[in-house]
Each structure stands twice: as C-alpha cells, then as structure tokens.
Amino acid sequence: xxxxxxxxxxxxxxxxxxxxxxxxxxxxxxxxxxxxxxxxxxxxxxxxxxxxxxxxxxxxxxxxxxxxxxxxxxxxxxxxxxxxxxxxxxxxxxxxxxxxxxxxxxxxxxxxxxxxxxxxxxxxxxxxxxxxxxxxxxxxxxxxxxxxxxxxxxxxxxxxxxxxxxxxxxxxxxxxxxxxxxxxxxxxxxxxxxxxxxxxxxxxxxxxxxxxxxxxxxxxxxxxxxxxxxxxxxxxxxxxxxxxxxxxxxxxxxxxxxxxxxxxxxxxxxxxxxxxxxxxxxxxxxxxxxxxxxxxxxxxxxxxxxxxxxxxx
Amino acid sequence: xxxxxxxxxxxxxxxxxxxxxxxxxxxxxxxxxxxxxxxxxxxxxxxxxxxxxxxxxxxxxxxxxxxxxxxxxxxxxxxxxxxxxxxxxxxxxxxxxxxxxxxxxxxxxxxxxxxxxxxxxxxxxxxxxxxxxxxxxxxxxxxxxxxxxxxxxxxxxxxxxxxxxxxxxxxxxxxxxxxxxxxxxxxxxxxxxxxxxxxxxxxxxxxxxxxxxxxxxxxxxxxxxxxxxxxxxxxxxxxxxxxxxxxxxxxxxxxxxxxxxxx
Numbered sequence: 317x318x319x320x321x322x323x324x325x326x327x328x329x330x331x332x333x334x335x336x337x338x339x340x341x342x343x344x345x346x347x348x349x350x351x352x353x354x355x356x357x358x359x360x361x362x363x364x365x366x367x368x369x370x371x372x373x374x375x376x377x378x379x380x381x382x383x384x385x386x387x388x389x390x391x392x393x394x395x396x397x398x399x400x401x402x403x404x405x406x407x408x409x410x411x412x413x414x415x416x417x418x419x420x421x422x423x424x425x426x427x428x429x430x431x432x433x434x435x436x437x438x439x440x441x442x443x444x445x446x447x448x449x450x451x452x453x454x455x456x457x458x459x460x461x462x463x464x465x466x467x468x469x470x471x472x473x474x475x476x477x478x479x480x481x482x483x484x485x486x487x488x489x490x491x492x493x494x495x496x497x498x499x500x501x502x503x504x505x506x507x508x509x510x511x512x513x514x515x516x517x518x519x520x521x522x523x524x525x526x527x528x529x530x531x532x533x534x535x536x537x538x539x540x541x542x543x544x545x546x547x548x549x550x551x552x553x554x555x556x557x558x559x560x561x562x563x564x565x566x567x568x569x570x571x572x573x574x575x576x577x578x579x580x581x582x583x584x585x586x587x588x589x590x591x592x593x594x595x596x597x598x599x600x601x602x603x604x605x606x607x608x609x610x611x612x613x614x615x616x617x618x619x620x621x622x623x624x625x626x627x628x629x
Numbered sequence: 630x631x632x633x634x635x636x637x638x639x640x641x642x643x644x645x646x647x648x649x650x651x652x653x654x655x656x657x658x659x660x661x662x663x664x665x666x667x668x669x670x671x672x673x674x675x676x677x678x679x680x681x682x683x684x685x686x687x688x689x690x691x692x693x694x695x696x697x698x699x700x701x702x703x704x705x706x707x708x709x710x711x712x713x714x715x716x717x718x719x720x721x722x723x724x725x726x727x728x729x730x731x732x733x734x735x736x737x738x739x740x741x742x743x744x745x746x747x748x749x750x751x752x753x754x755x756x757x758x759x760x761x762x763x764x765x766x767x768x769x770x771x772x773x774x775x776x777x778x779x780x781x782x783x784x785x786x787x788x789x790x791x792x793x794x795x796x797x798x799x800x801x802x803x804x805x806x807x808x809x810x811x812x813x814x815x816x817x818x819x820x821x822x823x824x825x826x827x828x829x830x831x832x833x834x835x836x837x838x839x840x841x842x843x844x845x846x847x848x849x850x851x852x853x854x855x856x857x858x859x860x861x862x863x864x865x866x867x868x869x870x871x872x873x874x875x876x877x878x879x880x881x882x883x884x885x886x887x888x889x890x891x892x
Binding site: 371375403411415418 | 632640892
C-alpha cells in the first residue's frame with residue numbers, strides 16, 4: 317500500500333453524530349476520533365449502535381445530526397473511495413451464484429484496479445483454492461475471509477471492519493489478529509467492531525465502548541485496564557488505611573476486618589501511603605482485570621445510571 | 630460513468646441467472662413462433678398463411694417475451710442488490726447513488742437490447758424456416774424484417790431500463806418479477822380489452838408495436854387479436870412513450886427509495 321504521509325490529523329473523526337429511527341435514538345451525539353496507523357476496537361453489546369455508526373461513517377445511513385469524516389472528508393466526497401477506505405460490514409454481501417474470483421473481479425473493476433490484484437488478495441486471505449467456487453458453497457468463515465479480501469483489494473489506508481471475527485475458527489482468528497497488527501504496522505488505520513472482547517484485547521491499541529448509542533469510554537487498552545485494576549490489601553489496621561486511601565480519592569471496599577479491595581490506586585501508591593503513616597501491610601496483590609471485566613462494569617454502570625435517571629410516571 | 634457501466638455489465642456477465650433468463654426468453658420465443666407458424670393458414674387458426682406478409686409477420690414478430698424478460702433482468706439488476714445485500718458494496722464503491730442508478734439503467738438497456746436481438750433473430754429464423762419448408766417465397770423484404778428486429782431491440786432495451794427503474798423503486802426482486810409478468814400478461818390484456826382507446830398507450834403494448842407486432846398481438850386472453858377503434862402509435866411516439874415511462878420511474882426512484890438508508 318501507499319499510505320499518505322503520517323499526519324497528525326486523525327484518520328476518522330465523528331462530531332455529534334446522531335441517528336434517530338422514529339422515536340428510537342440509535343446513536344446519540346457521538347464524538348470520537350481514531351488516530352492514524354492504529355487498530356481501534358469498537359465495542360458494544362448488540363444494539364449499542366456500533367453498526368449504525370459505521371454505516372453513517374460510510375455514507376450508507378444518513379445521520380439525523382452531526383458529521384463523520386474519514387481522512388478529513390465525508391465518505392461521500394472521497395475521490396476513489398475504495399482506494400482510501402476498505403470495509404467489511406456484512407458476512408454475506410455476495411451474490412451466492414457468483415464465484416469468489418468473479419466477485420473480486422467486479423470489485424477490482426469498480427476500484428479501477430489491475431485484475432491481477434485479485435489473485436494476490438485471494439492468497440492473502442487463504443482462498444486461492446476456493447477462488448472458482450460459488451459463494452453459496454462457502455462457510456461463514458470463508459465468507460468472512462472473502463469480505464476481508466474485498467476490503468483489502470484496493471490496499472486502502474483505512475479499514476473499517478464490522479465483526480470480522482464472526483465465524484472464524486481459532487486458526488482464522490489468530491490469522492486475523494496477525495493481519496490487523498501487520499496492517500497497523502504498515503501504517504494502515506483499522507477500526508474494528510466486535511463483541512468478542514478477548515479478540516479485541518489481543519489486537520487493538522485502544523478501544524471505544526458504546527452503550528445505548530453513546531460513547532461511554534475511549535482509551536488506550538492499557539490505560540483502560542489499569543484504570544479498572546483492583547488491589548487487595550491485608551493489614552491489621554485496615555480501617556485506618558481505608559480512611560487514608562479514601563482521603564486520597566481511591567475507592568475502598570472493606571472485605572473483612574483486615575482485608576481491603578482498592579480501585580483507583582496502584583499497589584505502589586498504597587504501599588507508599590501506608591509506609592508514610594506507619595501502617596503495617598502483610599499482603600498486597602494487584603488483580604488486573606481483563607477487558608471483559610472493564611466492559612461489563614462500564615456498561616452495567618451506564619444502565620444503572622439510566623435507570624436512576626428514569627422518572628416514574 | 631463508463632467504469633460504472635462496465636462494472637454493472639461485468640456483474641451481469643458473471644451470473645448464470647442472466648444467461649438463464651436469456652435462454653428462457655429465447656426458448657419461449659422459439660416455442661410461440663413455432664406455434665404461430667403451425668397455425669398459419671389453418672382453418673380457425675387466426676393467422677394468415679405464411680406466403681402472405683401478414684402471416685409471415687405474425688411469426689417473425691413474436692418478440693414480446695424478450696421485452697418481458699429484459700424487464701425481469703432489469704428488476705434483478707436493481708432489486709437483486711437488496712436481496713443479496715450487495716447494495717452495500719455497490720454504494721461503497723460509488724457513494725453517488727444517482728450515478729449508480731444511471732449506470733444500472735444503461736446496463737439494463739444494453740442487456741435488454743441483447744435479449745431483443747436474440748429474440749428477433751430466432752423469430753425471423755423460425756418464420757423463414759417454416760416458410761421455406763412449405764416451399765413459399767418470403768413475403769417480407771429484408772428491410773421490413775430488419776425494421777421489425779430493430780424495433781424489438783429498441784423495445785426490449787427500453788423495457789430493460791423500465792425493469793431497472795421499477796426494481797430500484799420497489800427494492801423487492803420477487804414483487805418486481807411477479808409485477809412485470811402480471812402487468813404484461815394480465816393487466817394490460819384486461820385494460821386493453823376493456824378500453825380499446827387507451828390500448829396503444831399501454832407500455833408493454835406500445836413496446837411490442839415498435840417491433841411490428843400488431844396491436845394486441847402480444848396480449849393473452851380476450852385482448853389477443855381484438856379489433857379496436859385505435860391503431861398503434863407511430864414508431865417514434867411509441868418509443869418516446871416507453872422511454873418517458875422509464876425515465877419517470879427512474880426519476881421517482883431517484884427521489885425516493887434510492888436515497889434510503891442501507892441498514
């Protein structure tokens with residue numbers, strides 16, 4: 317690929333993006349940006365608004381408000397969009413009677429490409445031997461690979477993938493992770509939506525989390541996980557330590573008479589604070605949460621907030 | 630725009646369904662032309678003998694099927710994209726949906742012309758073969774045959790465009806295909822039979838008269854061969870009418886369904 321020179325400008329920018337379907341607000345005042353040359357996971361439960369957001373980004377759905385830009389322009393205004401942006405939005409966007417090779421030939425012609433590129437991407441996604449089979453004979457995993465081949469065909473700068481790991485076997489999932497990391501290393505920008513949190517945790521640099529049409533978190537993966545880190549502390553003066561930690565802004569839960577669970581402070585910070593106040597510590601253990609923990613905690617707290625805000629009739 | 634049209638034609642050429650529709654259209658043309666030729670000159674057959682211009686023309690102009698199948702192909706060009714969710718890829722490649730509609734209409738027109746040409750060749754070949762088999766001289770000159778064939782090509786091309794416009798408008802392939810046949814074979818026959826004055830202005834009837842088919846000759850049921858007070862529209866008027874219907878449907882689609890969200 318020939319990505320444009322690395323620029324400070326984000327590859328993807330959304331500002332106040334909103335979509336209503338009748339009375340239902342599918343996407344609510346969504347704003348975020350995705351830096352160039354990164355893999356960004358786009359997380360959310362089913363119905364969170366991820367797919368609608370991606371479709372607005374790609375000018376397939378008209379926003380009710382706000383705007384979305386890729387490489388500084390609305391998708392509709394990009395010249396030769398297939399050469400700038402590759403997308404996989406559905407696992408079955410194919411005429412079932414057409415062969416994989418012919419499907420890609422059509423896409424290559426639409427992108428103004430040399431048809432020889434078709435064989436290259438078939439090899440990249442491991443479908444060379446199935447190239448002349450009709451798509452209706454394909455498994456879901458093979459269709460996903462063909463969708464990825466379609467997105468990669470024009471070697472675009474930006475890739476937008478909606479649940480690309482669905483239907484992939486473990487080997488395919490590992491292949492996808494390596495592919496995404498390799499693309500980012502080559503300077504591509506990847507925005508990948510998924511509900512397979514473990515998958516995103518292994519391939520993304522940062523994550524966006526949506527819930528009920530709203531963005532509830534955007535952070536580097538490490539930051540997000542460390543922010544949700546819990547530290548268990550055992551001390552004979554647990555209550556005194558808890559008070560001191562709370563004074564410093566940490567969240568503390570007393571597990572029993574001599575055990576605390578702390579969030580919002582690292583083990584080092586807790587140890588330093590305890591030493592400064594001469595509070596003995598018998599045990600200190602950091603428990604790093606995985607992305608799934610963070611995701612569930614964030615979405616649960618959002619749902620709780622929403623319930624709290626509901627006014628009884 | 631040229632690239633978009635080429636893409637649409639490549640889509641058609643890489644699907645077996647396109648060839649299947651062409652084959653069915655050709656087979657029905659051959660079947661009905663043979664039936665007309667067999668009836669020609671028989672008592673109660675309703676078709677003049679093959680040694681007359683009228684009798685031979687009744688066979689060589691059996692090209693109405695190509696127009697209906699061109700329209701069906703046009704429906705699949707447009708509505709098939711929604712049936713198989715390929716509209717997403719099409720609009721990603723070309724976000725300007727108006728240009729996509731124009732390209733599809735052009736592809737439907739070209740494909741329709743091919744349907745019309747194949748049908749005209751089969752109908753003319755069948756008529757001339759039966760005529761020769763009976764030892765008659767052909768009562769129609771090459772100019773007349775070529776003119777009717779050109780009309781068939783034009784009629785089928787315009788019906789290909791109508792199919793694309795109708796498919797874009799309703800976005801349901803099944804409803805579109807059924808609608809084309811019901812309109813061409815049932816509704817026009819009923820309206821044409823009941824209201825002979827409006828008969829020349831009905832789209833399928835107007836398209837068939839371009840190909841030299843006598844007014845109502847392509848209709849089924851009571852409207853077939855029904856004598857009426859109105860004659861066929863002049864060639865240019867009939868062509869303009871069918872083209873205007875295609876453009877109106879396409880414009881309506883462009884203003885309504887084509888701009889809808891692809892969810």
